[in-house]
Amino acid sequence: MYPIVKQIHVWLVLISITLFQFRYWYFKFRAQPVGQVVRILPHAVDTLLLITGVSLAVLALLNPLVATWLGFKLIALLVYIMAGTLAMKKSGSTQWVSYLLATLAVLYMLWTAIHKTAWPW
Known part of the structure; x- marks a missing residue:
């Protein structure tokens, strides 16, 4: 399954x-x-x-409180949701910064899912 x-x-x-x-x-x-x-x-x-x-x-x-990478991934998911919402609703520099933050959050979530660690360094 x-x-x-x-x-x-x-x-x-x-x-x-x-x-x-x-x-x-x-x-x-x-x-x-x-x-x-x-x-x-x-x-x-x-x-x-x-x-x-x-x-x-x-x-x-998996428990996100024990598997810290999963906990950080969930936090990144919240950042992605908030930043993505702003990127779709705002304009100007707020929109651009929100888009970049949302994209970085997605990249971080992908990295943590692949490597099963919270820190990329």
């Missing part, structure tokens, strides 16, 4: 990152709003991503 859930989780990660990047750059360079599917789909994908992530932690018997 674990390998199947993990593979679904990995695909959802790729889809989620792609949708975030698409929505940001579309929002940045187009004056017209995105369609309803493009607005709703990321939320559905991210919900499934969270469900599969929790399922993986339960299947692997």
Whole structure:
């Protein structure tokens, strides 16, 4: 069961990152709003991503308070959500800084998931 859930989780990660990047750059360079599917789909994908992530932690018997890399990954997830929201709603330097912070949070989450350690150094 674990390998199947993990593979679904990995695909959802790729889809989620792609949708975030698409929505940001579309929002940045187009004056017209995105369609309803493009607005709703990321939320559905991210919900499934969270469900599969929790399922993986339960299947692997991981506790984020013990597996510190997982705890830091969850903190990075909160940073990603907040920064990503600002990147989609603000303009100017706030939008750009929020986009960079959200992208860095995603890169950090990928790094911690691959290396199973909280610190990249």
